[in-house]
Amino acid sequence: EYAENCAKLNDVDQVAILEVNISCPNVHAGGKNFGCDPHAAAEVTRAVKAVTNKPVFMKLTPNVTDIAEIARACEDAGADGLCLINTLLGMRIDLNTKRPVIANRTGGLSGPAVFPVALRMVWDVYEAVKIPIIGCGGVSSAEDAAEMMLAGAAAVEVGAANLVDPMACKTIIEHLPAVCQRLGVDHISELTGGAHHG
Numbered sequence: 001e002y003a004e005n006c007a008k009l010n011d012v013d014q015v016a017i018l019e020v021n022i023s024c025p026n027v028h029a030g031g032k033n034f035g036c037d038p039h040a041a042a043e044v045t046r047a048v049k050a051v052t053n054k055p056v057f058m059k060l061t062p063n064v065t066d067i068a069e070i071a072r073a074c075e076d077a078g079a080d081g082l083c084l085i086n087t088l089l090g091m092r093i094d095l096n097t098k099r100p101v102i103a104n105r106t107g108g109l110s111g112p113a114v115f116p117v118a119l120r121m122v123w124d125v126y127e128a129v130k131i132p133i134i135g136c137g138g139v140s141s142a143e144d145a146a147e148m149m150l151a152g153a154a155a156v157e158v159g160a161a162n163l164v165d166p167m168a169c170k171t172i173i174e175h176l177p178a179v180c181q182r183l184g185v186d187h188i189s190e191l192t193g194g195a196h197h198g
């Protein structure tokens with residue numbers, strides 16, 4: 001199904017890159033997420049790469065022990081880049097009903113609370129692979145975006161912050177030049193991986 005859909009998107013001019021979310025369950029392998037198993041992650045990467053000439057970015061789940069291992073498997077299978085992280089698996093229990101708050105019992109945790117986890121994972125993956133990383137997870141300010149880039153991200157995505165403030169991305173982009181100036185960089189790309197050197 002991944003390959004089938006990516007083959008269709010290959011013919012759509014407006015699509016610049018394909019970001020492949022491998023955080024969903026593989027029903028043939030006992031419901032385990034594709035992104036939790038390096039072999040399955042590599043298999044999906046190869047299947048998608050075989051049907052498209054657009055850049056393929058694999059979107060990784062944080063719900064693993066060693067995200068760098070999954071990242072390396074995707075890189076070895078031909079991924080052009082990686083995007084991380086997806087949501088962290090979480091849950092709450094309603095004290096009145098003594099039952100899980102959401103019908104599905106567990107759900108994806110996102111937003112500012114996950115930022116340090118996402119940052120650490122971007123850091124780990126930057127050390128493990130050579131392909132570009134899109135940093136994602138809890139970014140809600142230009143300062144967060146800069147921090148994510150210093151950890152190793154070449155670009156940054158913003159999810160939950162848009163639900164709090166629909167103008168979040170615009171505000172972040174508008175504040176980035178001032179943050180770059182404060183950090184003494186002429187071009188934002190100079191930030192990528194900066195915290196690993198020196």
Ligand SMILES: Cc1cc2nc3c(=O)[nH]c(=O)nc-3n(C[C@H](O)[C@H](O)[C@H](O)COP(=O)(O)O)c2cc1C
Pocket residue numbers: 021059085086087108109110111112114136137138139157158159160161
């Ligand atoms: C309401 C909601 C829906 C999401 N749906 C998807 C999805 O369909 N595919 C996907 O790869 N990630 C999905 N995500 C995960 C986000 O893209 C992102 O990886 C994650 O929320 C962490 O970033 P954030 O804290 O900036 O939201 C969703 C997140 C939220 C909050």
